Amino acid sequence: MTLSKTYIFIGLFMTLLGLLFLGRSGIANTVPTTGLPIGTNSTAVRGTAEGLPYLAVSFQVLAANLFSTPVLLLFVYDKNNGVLEYLLSLGMNQRDIYRQYLKGALILAATIVAIDVTLDAIVGMTVGALRTSLGIAVLLPAFALSAVSLGTLLMMSFSSLQKQRVGSNQPLGMAIGAVVVLPSYVLPLAFPSLAFMTDLTLTCVIVVLSLLAYSLSGRLISREKLLP
Numbered sequence: 001m002t003l004s005k006t007y008i009f010i011g012l013f014m015t016l017l018g019l020l021f022l023g024r025s026g027i028a029n030t031v032p033t034t035g036l037p038i039g040t041n042s043t044a045v046r047g048t049a050e051g052l053p054y055l056a057v058s059f060q061v062l063a064a065n066l067f068s069t070p071v072l073l074l075f076v077y078d079k080n081n082g083v084l085e086y087l088l089s090l091g092m093n094q095r096d097i098y099r100q101y102l103k104g105a106l107i108l109a110a111t112i113v114a115i116d117v118t119l120d121a122i123v124g125m126t127v128g129a130l131r132t133s134l135g136i137a138v139l140l141p142a143f144a145l146s147a148v149s150l151g152t153l154l155m156m157s158f159s160s161l162q163k164q165r166v167g168s169n170q171p172l173g174m175a176i177g178a179v180v181v182l183p184s185y186v187l188p189l190a191f192p193s194l195a196f197m198t199d200l201t202l203t204c205v206i207v208v209l210s211l212l213a214y215s216l217s218g219r220l221i222s223r224e225k226l227l228p
Helices: 004-023 025-030 042-067 069-080 083-089 094-126 130-159 169-180 184-190 192-215
Strands: none
Touching: 004 042, 004 069, 004 094, 004 130, 004 184, 042 069, 042 094, 042 130, 042 169, 042 184, 042 192, 069 083, 069 094, 069 130, 083 094, 094 130, 130 169, 169 184, 184 192
16 A cells, blocks of 8 residues: 555545435435426436436445555566566466455455445435445445456456556556446436446446456466566
8 A cells, every 4th residue: 555545545535426426315306396497307307316326336436446556556566576476486376376466455445345335324324315325335345346356357467468667557457447337337327217236237247257357367377477
């Protein structure tokens, strides 16, 4: 975490944005059915408002990805300084090495997710949206941890392809995390009545992809590519 505190603060900011959307859980009930401008569909407006709270999942999953980014920086730093070569000399294989950094990324992600779930429950009870906050509490851990796993494994595979200075792989690392989360920004608003189910389906897809990436982690790159 000492390599970069910037991502930690940005991650916390994303968490607060998620709480802001969750705090709007009661907005659907305040949308009037009459008195709207001509041509305005009150049902569509109300439906879109119902999907807003689930944007909390999107922002908080992105927060978990940002929170774990320092592990990717550490991986590149260790590779360029011969730490990975030393681990290989001890008899570890690529998968063993990936697993150690993946564990670090998941520990950081789990920390912010635990904070998020607690704050979501508090906000949900405060605004009278306990059911919504419980749904988010179910989605968030699986979604965030699987997204972090997938992004971390793919990022480590990419950063092993060539020697790079510390931090030069940050844009791609952030892009991978953003791409897997991107649909969750759109689907709850496109299908507000199915917001929970669409996020759940997306979570299941990412879980499968992350497990597949982990199972193939030993084959994604050769041992020689881990050398400085």
